[in-house]
Amino acid sequence: MQTVKIVVTGPFNAGKTEFIRSVSEIDVVSTERKISAEAEKVKSTTTVAMDFGRITVDDDLVLYLFGTPGQKRFDFMWEILSEGMLGFVVLVDSSRPETFREARTILETFRAYAPTPYVVAANKQDKEDAWDLEDMRVALRLDSKVKFLPVVATDKEKVKKVLLELLYSILAEMEAGGS
Amino acid sequence: MALRGNLRDFTITQLLNLINLAKKTGTLVIEGPGDFAWVAFREGKLAYAQIGREDNSLAAILQRSSKISAAQYRMIKERASNMTDKELGLLLINAGYLNQSDILDSLQQYFIGVVRRLFTWVEGTFRFEADQLPPSGLIPVRIDLENLIIEGARQLREWEQLQEEIPSLDMALKFMDRPGTNLRNINLSVEEWRVVSYVNPKNTMRQIAQATKMNDLEIRRVIYGLLQAGLVEIVRPGGATLTNQRMFPTTNKEEQKSLVNRLINRIRSI
Ligand SMILES: Nc1nc2c(ncn2[C@@H]2O[C@H](COP(=O)(O)OP(=O)(O)OP(=O)(O)O)[C@@H](O)[C@H]2O)c(=O)[nH]1
Ligand SMILES: [Mg+2]
Numbered sequence: 001m002q003t004v005k006i007v008v009t010g011p012f013n014a015g016k017t018e019f020i021r022s023v024s025e026i027d028v029v030s031t032e033r034k035i036s037a038e039a040e041k042v043k044s045t046t047t048v049a050m051d052f053g054r055i056t057v058d059d060d061l062v063l064y065l066f067g068t069p070g071q072k073r074f075d076f077m078w079e080i081l082s083e084g085m086l087g088f089v090v091l092v093d094s095s096r097p098e099t100f101r102e103a104r105t106i107l108e109t110f111r112a113y114a115p116t117p118y119v120v121a122a123n124k125q126d127k128e129d130a131w132d133l134e135d136m137r138v139a140l141r142l143d144s145k146v147k148f149l150p151v152v153a154t155d156k157e158k159v160k161k162v163l164l165e166l167l168y169s170i171l172a173e174m175e176a177g178g179s
Numbered sequence: 180m181a182l183r184g185n186l187r188d189f190t191i192t193q194l195l196n197l198i199n200l201a202k203k204t205g206t207l208v209i210e211g212p213g214d215f216a217w218v219a220f221r222e223g224k225l226a227y228a229q230i231g232r233e234d235n236s237l238a239a240i241l242q243r244s245s246k247i248s249a250a251q252y253r254m255i256k257e258r259a260s261n262m263t264d265k266e267l268g269l270l271l272i273n274a275g276y277l278n279q280s281d282i283l284d285s286l287q288q289y290f291i292g293v294v295r296r297l298f299t300w301v302e303g304t305f306r307f308e309a310d311q312l313p314p315s316g317l318i319p320v321r322i323d324l325e326n327l328i329i330e331g332a333r334q335l336r337e338w339e340q341l342q343e344e345i346p347s348l349d350m351a352l353k354f355m356d357r358p359g360t361n362l363r364n365i366n367l368s369v370e371e372w373r374v375v376s377y378v379n380p381k382n383t384m385r386q387i388a389q390a391t392k393m394n395d396l397e398i399r400r401v402i403y404g405l406l407q408a409g410l411v412e413i414v415r416p417g418g419a420t421l422t423n424q425r426m427f428p429t430t431n432k433e434e435q436k437s438l439v440n441r442l443i444n445r446i447r448s449i
Binding site: 002003004023055056057058061063083084085086101102104105108109111112115116143156160163164167168170171174175 | 343344345346347349350412413415425426427428429432435436438439440441442443445446447449
């Protein structure tokens with residue numbers, strides 16, 4: 001059995017667990033905990049080590065989706081999770097501009113781990129106060145070459161689109177890399 | 180209680196705050212990445228500072244603040260080398276050449292400058308030698324720490340922000356490919372020029388810092404400016420592409436492509 005992995009990262013509460021849940025064929029093996037920190041009472045649970053989803057491709061190929069913990073104090077897990085990844089997705093909560101800066105830092109940190117392709121996805125585009133993509137691109141200081149896509153983590157079709165765009169980039173890079 | 184530790188856990192600003200609040204007397208000895216520094220305090224006020232081997236005699240300080248000329252400095256060094264700072268100061272005042280405030284201002288500006296430079300030391304160790312004071316014969320100064328602490332706190336925030344913007348110095352820089360931007364038309368500082376001359380995907384930011392003798396804070400500050408100006412972008416060193424073979428269970432390029440295509444087909448069908 002061959003396995004490959006893609007990492008889904010982003011700031012606290014960006015929707016990483018939800019994103020993986022939408023496409024995983026197994027219940028996401030999540031390490032959610034009740035949140036105690038007063039400052040982060042945005043919701044009741046958070047991912048502490050990682051989320052783990054699976055997509056079986058065929059008899060001998062499985063894709064694993066790893067979601068990183070969003071809270072800063074678990075960022076020691078990031079490098080471990082990123083090892084050997086095919087690529088990564090950075091999810092950003094479009095309705096919380098106060099997290100854009102951190103999203104940018106996470107993006108730079110993951111870029112430093114490995115030379116793999118990545119896409120950035122503007123999540124929660126269904127929310128009324130979601131920012132427009134053009135504005136977010138500027139705020140996140142994303143180069144025009146970086147793939148930046150709208151997404152709603154609970155919408156399977158939109159999640160698929162993000163993963164496909166990442167895979168297209170991986171393929172394109174392999175072809176450009178000269179074989 | 181021995182006051183010693185690591186600058187990563189306890190910053191210079193926090194140390195100054197502590198010394199100020201506790202009105203401490205003694206010498207703070209700091210061992211940074213490339214240098215030592217000694218900063219002495221009397222009852223919570225800055226009294227003296229020395230960085231590495233830098234000449235901090237009164238003559239040298241007066242020359243740096245242009246109160247005396249280079250020729251005068253050399254003459255003092257030759258002819259009055261056994262004179263203490265106090266004696267030299269009195270001589271210059273009595274000769275009507277400088278007044279007391281010229282001398283005190285120069286000393287204060289110099290010591291404050293040393294502490295400002297220390298704010299950029301974010302790596303290193305420190306220890307506080309209680310009651311140890313600089314040698315006698317120096318001109319006593321007393322500088323309030325409050326303003327320096329505020330300045331240091333501001334720098335600390337800048338440092339945190341820069342670390343968020345540029346988390347890893349192991350990445351490299353490359354010029355943005357924007358035709359029409361002519362470097363010559365942009366006003367760069369000397370420091371920026373020095374960094375710009377090393378911009379190349381082959382050099383990591385850490386290597387550039389070493390080559391230009393900048394510390395982690397200084398190099399990030401300069402690079403941040405260049406990023407903001409849209410002159411450079413952060414890239415992987417060596418322009419590395421997909422070479423990491425652990426990513427795929429196979430090293431065969433065609434099999435890798437087929438694998439990605441299978442993933443694509445599978446996800447389409449979910
Ligand atoms: N409206 C809307 N809500 C979403 C979307 N994606 C996630 N959410 C909600 O946002 C909250 C956070 O989602 P999670 O998937 O737990 O986020 P996370 O990134 O895994 O969070 P941490 O693991 O704590 O960092 C949950 O209440 C989700 O239901 C979306 O696209 N639209
Ligand atoms: Mg989660």
